[in-house]
Amino acid sequence: MVDSHKMLWDKCLGMIKDNVTEQQFKTWFAPIGFESYSVANKTLLVQVPSPYVYEYLEQYYVGLLSKVLTRCFGTNVRLTYRIVTDKAHNISQDVEADEPAEIEQTVAAPQARSNRPQVSSNAASGLRNLNPQLNLRHTFNNYIEGNSNKLPRTVGMSIAEHPGRSAFNPFYVYGPSGCGKTHLVNAIGVKCKEIYPEKRVLYVSARLFQVQFTDSVRHNTTNDFINFYQTIDVLIVDDIQEWATATRTLDTFFHIFDHLFRTGKQIILASDRPPVELQGMKDRLLTRFKCGLTAELEKPNTQLCMDILSTKCRRDGLKIPVDVIRFIAETANGSVRDLEGVINSLMAYSVVYNCNIDMRLAERVIKRAVKIDNHPLTVDDILDKVCNHYNVTQQNVFSRSRKRDYVIVRQVSMYFAQKYTKMPASRIGQLIGNRDHSTVIHSCSTVEKRLKVDKAFGEELSSIENSFKLKK
Numbered sequence: 001m002v003d004s005h006k007m008l009w010d011k012c013l014g015m016i017k018d019n020v021t022e023q024q025f026k027t028w029f030a031p032i033g034f035e036s037y038s039v040a041n042k043t044l045l046v047q048v049p050s051p052y053v054y055e056y057l058e059q060y061y062v063g064l065l066s067k068v069l070t071r072c073f074g075t076n077v078r079l080t081y082r083i084v085t086d087k088a089h090n091i092s093q094d095v096e097a098d099e100p101a102e103i104e105q106t107v108a109a110p111q112a113r114s115n116r117p118q119v120s121s122n123a124a125s126g127l128r129n130l131n132p133q134l135n136l137r138h139t140f141n142n143y144i145e146g147n148s149n150k151l152p153r154t155v156g157m158s159i160a161e162h163p164g165r166s167a168f169n170p171f172y173v174y175g176p177s178g179c180g181k182t183h184l185v186n187a188i189g190v191k192c193k194e195i196y197p198e199k200r201v202l203y204v205s206a207r208l209f210q211v212q213f214t215d216s217v218r219h220n221t222t223n224d225f226i227n228f229y230q231t232i233d234v235l236i237v238d239d240i241q242e243w244a245t246a247t248r249t250l251d252t253f254f255h256i257f258d259h260l261f262r263t264g265k266q267i268i269l270a271s272d273r274p275p276v277e278l279q280g281m282k283d284r285l286l287t288r289f290k291c292g293l294t295a296e297l298e299k300p301n302t303q304l305c306m307d308i309l310s311t312k313c314r315r316d317g318l319k320i321p322v323d324v325i326r327f328i329a330e331t332a333n334g335s336v337r338d339l340e341g342v343i344n345s346l347m348a349y350s351v352v353y354n355c356n357i358d359m360r361l362a363e364r365v366i367k368r369a370v371k372i373d374n375h376p377l378t379v380d381d382i383l384d385k386v387c388n389h390y391n392v393t394q395q396n397v398f399s400r401s402r403k404r405d406y407v408i409v410r411q412v413s414m415y416f417a418q419k420y421t422k423m424p425a426s427r428i429g430q431l432i433g434n435r436d437h438s439t440v441i442h443s444c445s446t447v448e449k450r451l452k453v454d455k456a457f458g459e460e461l462s463s464i465e466n467s468f469k470l471k472k
């Protein structure tokens with residue numbers, strides 16, 4: 001019997017193979033192992049090698065899996081994943097698959113995914129059915145705190161707890177791509193909904209808002225459109241820089257904004273630039289955007305990137321050595337999206353080639369995944385990285401102290417400065433603590449000699465060199 005169920009599973013795999021590319025099959029389906037099938041419970045149990053593979057299957061292939069299971073095992077078959085969370089200790093966890101209809105991680109009611117907002121001439125019924133369009137994966141729990149996001153995160157929490165009642169209205173958050181704006185504004189919405197389930201929270205991208213508005217003009221339902229938005233308690237609009245030239249959309253938003261603001265409703269706006277740089281927007285709107293709290297989300301620094309990566313690895317059951325985590329964090333130029341891409345690629349490589357994730361693999365993957373910064377290095381960049389590596393300050397390096405730690409940093413910085421900049425020794429000496437050119441020459445030859453005999457020192461220097469690939 002087991003054999004015949006295993007054969008049915010093989011048949012499923014055969015059908016899947018016909019529906020995905022060879023690479024996709026190799027990466028996501030070949031590693032799945034048949035465990036058992038219970039006729040009584042109509043439950044198929046399969047083993048997946050990591051939580052990451054499970055998540056990926058659930059996110060992208062749950063529909064396909066459901067179809068082939070129905071074909072081969074019959075209707076209403078339940079799928080359970082046995083997820084290996086710790087290979088070394090043979091620990092796994094069983095998780096039931098989502099229904100295909102639930103795969104979208106939103107608080108979704110299906111009709112709400114169309115372009116049109118849920119407008120109802122009967123306000124009461126419209127009010128009950130609002131879909132917040134939030135991404136439930138983006139919460140405060142998995143929004144890691146660091147220096148670059150401490151303020152916006154804290155403010156966000158407080159808004160979620162007291163929407164519309166704090167001085168932070170509107171809350172305008174801006175920052176470069178991939179630094180966590182969408183995650184943060186979503187987390188506010190999710191938290192707010194948790195505390196106040198009755199509140200009408202809505203996340204909408206500026207583009208979707210614009211499409212809805214244009215639709216409403218075409219269908220002559222602009223009043224309904226405005227009425228609908230005026231019923232929202234917490235309105236979150238993402239990427240508002242996209243409205244820069246959409247005059248009519250902006251005029252309409254102005255009315256909605258004013259109404260919500262006057263009636264004590266919370267408005268949260270995210271953009272890739274501060275209000276002053278939103279060209280094309282009228283002053284009456286800009287002054288309103290600025291009247292609450294404008295907070296910048298900076299690019300995460302290396303420590304925050306490392307914390308985000310470590311958390312992700314822990315969650316996905318991935319074992320990645322700390323030096324590899326540091327290397328990825330330093331190379332990804334402060335974009336968390338890039339970081340995640342690198343981790344996903346590493347995971348895929350290690351599954352396909354059945355190898356450990358180590359520095360060599362990381363270097364190979366990162367070249368394809370991340371745009372490496374090619375700006376020429378300055379002595380200042382070098383000092384920054386070397387000091388960071390040895391945990392000393394530039395003041396220590398510039399001082400006259402002969403403390404061993406400071407001397408090493410001085411010598412290594414001079415060595416790299418000579419290797420990577422075209423500057424003469426005298427200039428390098430001037431920039432590194434005002435030393436003369438003979439000190440620079442002596443330092444370089446000391447480092448070179450030590451490199452020939454001290455392997456650990458060589459690895460240390462390679463690790464610093466890797467960090468040069470990142471932006472400041």
Ligand SMILES: Nc1ncnc2c1ncn2[C@@H]1O[C@H](COP(=O)(O)OP(=O)(O)OP(=O)(O)O)[C@@H](O)[C@H]1O
Pocket residue numbers: 138142143144145149175176177178179180181182183184272308336337340
């Ligand atoms: N502090 C953080 N902790 C955990 N994950 C984070 C953090 N910051 C960003 N991320 C993750 O990085 C990815 C990119 O973040 P997000 O989409 O929020 O960036 P963004 O600033 O909105 O970018 P864009 O402007 O390009 O839309 C997401 O997967 C998000 O979960």
